[in-house]
Amino acid sequence: MFRKISLAIIVLFVFGFLGLNAAEISAKDIKEPKLEFGFMIDIEVDKPLAVGKDDEHGLRRLIYIKGGKVSGKLKGEVLPYGVDSQVVRPDGLTELTARYAIKLEDGAQIYIDNSGIRHITDKEVAKEAAKGKIVDPKYVYFATTTKFETYDPKYKWMERVIWVCYAVRLPDKVLLRFYEVK
Numbered sequence: 739m740f741r742k743i744s745l746a747i748i749v750l751f752v753f754g755f756l757g758l759n760a761a762e763i764s765a766k767d768i769k770e771p772k773l774e775f776g777f778m779i780d781i782e783v784d785k786p787l788a789v790g791k792d793d794e795h796g797l798r799r800l801i802y803i804k805g806g807k808v809s810g811k812l813k814g815e816v817l818p819y820g821v822d823s824q825v826v827r828p829d830g831l832t833e834l835t836a837r838y839a840i841k842l843e844d845g846a847q848i849y850i851d852n853s854g855i856r857h858i859t860d861k862e863v864a865k866e867a868a869k870g871k872i873v874d875p876k877y878v879y880f881a882t883t884t885k886f887e888t889y890d891p892k893y894k895w896m897e898r899v900i901w902v903c904y905a906v907r908l909p910d911k912v913l914l915r916f917y918e919v920k
Contacts, residue, residue: 854882
């Protein structure tokens, strides 16, 4: 009995001095996020298919992903048969979810689920874009969060971190840069 009490006192003593006091932790102790560049994907896309449009939802469209190239820390190709599903809201905000797969040079395949938003930040530039003109990417906010799914143990780590992506849309392709949040 004495041994158990002594052990309990020692444990409390050690953890009392080495442990953290919750009252001393504040928001200033929260880690500042950092972005680390991971890789790029240039995706080749087909022309959008308009599914429907109304005042409530906006314009629903689907865009076939034909293929593409992966470069940077990962190297490989974008596999065909992916789709970019978009809703262009009446106010011009585009909500999108792209689902596709890549095959890396070592043969590993990774499924990608990329969801985010795109909109033009300048009203005059937005008018030009509405006429079908290509606009300077500095006026376009295009960001997503990305989830990866892989069956190759070498790339499982990608499923256990947060990824963000910044992109540029061109008439026949989408250029993407992926960043790991550290």
